[in-house]
Structures are given as structure tokens and as C-alpha cells.
Amino acid sequence: MFLEVKKLTKRFGGLIAVKEVDYTIEKGKINAIIGPNGAGKSTFFNLISGMLKPSSGKIFFKHQDITGLPANKIAKLGISRTFQTTTLFEKASVFENVVVGHRLRTKTNMFDALFHTPRYKREEEESKEKALEVLKFTGLLDVADQVVANISQEEKKRTAFALALATDPELVFLDEPTAGINPDETDKLSELIIEMARDGITVCLIEHKMQMVMQLAEKIMVLNYGEKIAEGTPQEIQNNEQVIKAYLGGSVSA
Numbered sequence: 001m002f003l004e005v006k007k008l009t010k011r012f013g014g015l016i017a018v019k020e021v022d023y024t025i026e027k028g029k030i031n032a033i034i035g036p037n038g039a040g041k042s043t044f045f046n047l048i049s050g051m052l053k054p055s056s057g058k059i060f061f062k063h064q065d066i067t068g069l070p071a072n073k074i075a076k077l078g079i080s081r082t083f084q085t086t087t088l089f090e091k092a093s094v095f096e097n098v099v100v101g102h103r104l105r106t107k108t109n110m111f112d113a114l115f116h117t118p119r120y121k122r123e124e125e126e127s128k129e130k131a132l133e134v135l136k137f138t139g140l141l142d143v144a145d146q147v148v149a150n151i152s153q154e155e156k157k158r159t160a161f162a163l164a165l166a167t168d169p170e171l172v173f174l175d176e177p178t179a180g181i182n183p184d185e186t187d188k189l190s191e192l193i194i195e196m197a198r199d200g201i202t203v204c205l206i207e208h209k210m211q212m213v214m215q216l217a218e219k220i221m222v223l224n225y226g227e228k229i230a231e232g233t234p235q236e237i238q239n240n241e242q243v244i245k246a247y248l249g250g251s252v253s254a
């Protein structure tokens with residue numbers, strides 16, 4: 001299995017944010033995690049990407065135990081995630097923001113950086129090339145030199161994608177990729193997600209926009225109060241009684 005999560009649990013004091021969740025991701029698929037507010041979705045992402053350490057349970061990536069590894073190690077192994085656009089450096093250009101993402105994977109140490117060794121120069125060149133490649137892929141070449149503060153919300157979302165892609169991931173977690181943008185822009189970002197999958201990148205997203213999730217995802221997991229209550233195809237999820245109840249009787253296909 002590409003990613004395998006076993007009985008993953010995270011406690012914050014007395015609160016169990018993620019409770020004994022078993023989960024698998026197959027290579028090449030678009031996956032989604034949904035659930036009402038506070039269901040544990042972000043915490044689940046943070047556990048897999050190494051931002052948080054689990055209280056118990058195991059995470060395997062390509063059969064390697066990655067449980068509790070720090071985020072930079074996990075990124076180097078090929079798992080990347082987007083952050084909210086508020087984490088971008090507003091005063092830096094789109095290009096500079098993306099270069100920083102690539103540095104994560106390069107091996108330059110403090111000595112190299114201080115003395116501008118050949119390795120430092122080579123890696124700096126590689127970072128710039130990689131940044132241009134992902135800016136092209138995400139359709140951002142035209143705004144590459146603009147400071148993030150001056151670009152649109154949709155372009156900021158694309159920049160967050162580009163940053164995640166700059167580390168050459170095999171698996172990307174997208175945290176609410178289309179929150180705060182209009183339906184047209186949402187469609188364009190959906191297309192980009194499909195292109196990522198076509199390019200061989202496995203995708204897992206958290207998203208509140210149900211219509212988008214149902215159109216895009218091949219497999220959906222539903223969390224509620226930290227527990228997995230359902231998993232399946234969009235059709236299976238839309239017809240699942242427990243899921244419908246969790247959304248307080250609202251339509252899951254809305």
C-alpha cells in the first residue's frame with residue numbers, strides 16, 4: 001500500500017481529535033477527507049505530514065514507518081502539504097515563495113550557505129529551475145515577479161499548490177484548496193488537481209465544497225468527532241445514512 005495509517009489517535013488533553021483511524025491511500029488516486037467542523041480533518045493531515053506527533057497508532061509510507069518523523073524528513077520522503085494562503089510571505093514575490101519550498105529538499109548546510117560553496121550554487125540554481133517548472137505547471141508564470149500581497153486569492157491558492165509541488169512530492173495533501181474563491185475559480189483549481197493526478201501525483205484533499213469533492217474524488221473518507229464513520233466512492237458516501245446524520249440531515253450532495 002502507498003500510504004497506510006493504522007489506529008491513528010491524537011489527544012489534546014481530554015479531547016480526542018483523531019480516534020483510532022485506519023486509512024489507506026492507493027497510488028495515483030484523488031482522495032478526499034470530509035466531515036463537519038471540528039471533525040479532526042486538519043489534525044489528521046498534520047499527523048501524517050509530521051506537524052503533530054500522534055498519541056498512538058502508526059503511519060507507513062511505501063512500507064516505511066514514518067510515525068512521528070519531523071515534517072522536513074517526511075517532505076524529503078515525498079509527502080507534501082499545502083497550508084492556508086495566510087502562511088505565504090506577502091512581501092516576497094511568488095517566485096521567491098516557491099524557491100523556499102524547494103530548499104526544503106536540498107542538502108545545503110550552514111557552511112555551504114555561508115561560504116557559497118559549489119554545492120550551494122548548484123542547489124540554488126536547481127531551486128530556481130524547479131520553481132519555474134512548478135510555476136509553469138500551476139499557471140503562474142505571468143505573476144511570478146509580483147509580490148504575493150498584490151495577487152488574487154485564486155493566484156494565492158495556486159501559489160500554495162506550487163509551494164507544495166516544489167518539493168517534488170509523490171503524495172500531496174491539499175488543505176481546503178478552494179476555500180474563499182468563486183465557482184469559476186474553483187473549477188479551474190479542480191482542473192489543476194486533475195492534472196496533478198495525471199502527472200502521477202497522488203492527491204488527498206480536505207474540502208467543504210461537497211459538489212467539488214463528489215466530482216473530483218475517487219475515494220472519500222468521512223470523519224466525525226475524530227472517528228472514521230464511512231469510506232467509499234462518492235455515490236456510496238452520498239447514500240450513507242450515518243454520513244447524512246452527521247451533516248445534521250443536510251444533503252451531502254449539496
Ligand SMILES: Nc1ncnc2c1ncn2[C@@H]1O[C@H](COP(=O)(O)OP(=O)(O)OP(=O)(O)O)[C@@H](O)[C@H]1O
Pocket residue numbers: 012015016017035036037038039040041042043044
Ligand atoms: N492544537 C490543538 N490543541 C487543542 N485542541 C485542538 C488543537 N487542534 C485541534 N484541536 C481540536 O481538535 C478537534 C479537531 O480539530 P480539527 O481542526 O482537526 O478539525 P477539522 O475537521 O479540521 O475542522 P474544520 O473543518 O473546522 O477545519 C477540534 O475540537 C479542535 O478544537
